[in-house]
Amino acid sequence: MKIKAIFVALAGLVILTACSGGVPKQQTEAVQAVQQNIVELEPKEMPASQSISITAIGDVLLHSSIYYDAKTKKGYDFDPMFQDVKPYLDSTILTVANQESIMGGEELGVSTYPTFNSPDEIGNTLKDVGVDVVTMANNHTLDQGEAGVKHAAAQYEKIDMAYTGAYANKEDSEKLTIEKTAEGISVAFLSYTYGTNGIAVPKGKDYLVNLIDKQKIKDDISRAKQQADAVIVSLHFGVEYEDDPNKEQKELAQFAADQGATAVLGCHPHVLQPVEWLTGKEGNRTLVIYSLGNFIAAQEETDRRIGAAFQFDIEKDGKTVTAKSPRMLLTYLSFTDWKHYRIQPMYQLPEMKSDYEAKKKHMAKLAPDLSFIETEVSS
Template sequence: MRFTASTLFLFLAFSLSQAQEKQVRLIFAGDAMQHLPQIRAAQTPDGYNYDSCFYLLKEKIASADIACVNFETTLAGKPYSGYPQFSAPDEFASGLKDAGFDIFFLANNHVVDKGRRGVERTLGVLDSIGIKHTGVFRSKDFRALNYPLMVIKNGIRIAFLNYTYDTNGLPVTAPHMVNVIDTLQMKSDLRLTQLYNPDIVIANMHWGDEYVTRPNAEQKRLASFLFRNGVRIIIGNHPHVVQPLAKNKTNNEIETVVYYSLGNFVSNQQKINTDGGAMAEIVIHMADDNSPVKIISCSYSLIWVRKHTENGKLKYTVIPVEEHKKKAIPELTPEEWQKMNIFATKADQLIGSF
């Protein structure tokens, strides 16, 4: 086949326009916690291993271009501890990385549970295994150099912000810094963020009332504040239960979206609504270098934490609910199926209630 000059021009122009298209698929998971029974369950003769906890999610997480998780513990070293002041084995962070997570959000109410040493060691371990993180910093200078967290993926410039409502009243020892919710500081941060010329700004917020399935007035007020100041996607954590997803649309296009709470990603909590959570799944797209980012889709998938005994040893496995329903995985007992379905039915109702 012979190409005319005009045909070749059109072909090259089409190829160039296609090459300029950019798309990023993001996944966000909720609170990743380590209560003492979980730590004991992960113990092996040689240390700690979390492969059996996350293996069912590896394919889904790997399908994302960027996968993020709310890391709600410290890596303060031994002795390990759960609630109320957490310190998890380093292998917990490695297990999340091996599962496919790229970014850890650290600004939460437990980040200074183990004081200055806990903060310093947590940051050091995450750096040593190559995990990007934000929300907590070694010093004011570190914050100035590394905040917001800027990530360029598939040609799209994404700014990540992270704040917590408090640190359980525990002091943040100098020179460390923890991003606490303060609208004056946040407004200043957002002005600075625009100097980095991001294509989209995403905020991870540790907020809300524990075990309450509806966003409170403060969450709604802060969401409006963030949207007015340039944030387009908000991911919420802390309540340990899922809360609604709210989209703002113009001409049938998604302008902004807030997931008020993703609930628990992994924990030992078992009471109603706390034995699982949601994973936010968002696709953003740019037609070319000169076009604005569009939020193509914002959906979610549910996960449920199976707590069971195998060969006399306690085990935790995070289960993708829909995949297990489709495949009817036989190892779940009738009681476990019932628990998972009760959680999933209620979670679907809560997330879609706005």
């Protein structure tokens, strides 16, 4: 509006000059002043690109010893277990977690393996440490049936936590989970699982959990690309406790890349599997981590206690959106006699140095540009 007003003023001066048949000194000076103002008010150039950072963590799988350890007189408090890694989870624009044990509420009875049911308080803790989105499609989604899914969805909505992969009704399942950031980049989150441990999906209620189906994945990614800048696909797949992805995992990750996924996040093996860059059929680059491992789960074996906060950037340059700068904080779940659970940055544990170096090498073997976070982050 200011620039427009200056041009109007300049035009007025020109008209006055023309009518008078001459150019008085005062008017000449005024025109020069206006011209100077026009130069000073030239709009600044907009940034050529925008970027955001994302963190992804693996399985939040609450066995009985974990929620016994969190029990208080008033309920459950999982906050202390996450405090050492909270600054890292809260340091990025968006954080996504795989909530593997369904948050079905105490009305159904808190339970452990093989049919899990977690207290609502774990949702509060995830919210507190910076998690923005939870993926719900996994082999334990239907552990508490339809009631468990409905309770979890209602609870996430209550605490204003986005979720994807399992829904209380068909209408909700048709809405894409899209996070819009202040930086001007929107991210769609999709989630699918290979199955539900033999528990049948109720007839006519496919919305309760997204099963891996290539046509559905293709259609969902296509819709997501029309509504969001970036698309992150979470796949619950693979073989438990295997350190490397199998043929099916690689094929599905490549399929997602071919549809235009920005990143693929794998879960289910309960151990970490490597990071890799894939090239889609349109020439796009897709960032893949085949398994994020356990973030918190009461499993004693060392590899099952090593998890990660996997971070990367999403850069938007005009119409081009790409994942960049993959990096990782390796974590270790410490506990004694199935008590005192704490998720800790692994680089801070001298006694774990040998395991730490071996895991770094393993995770980067397919992605040499993967770096590792080894500095403290202020909370």
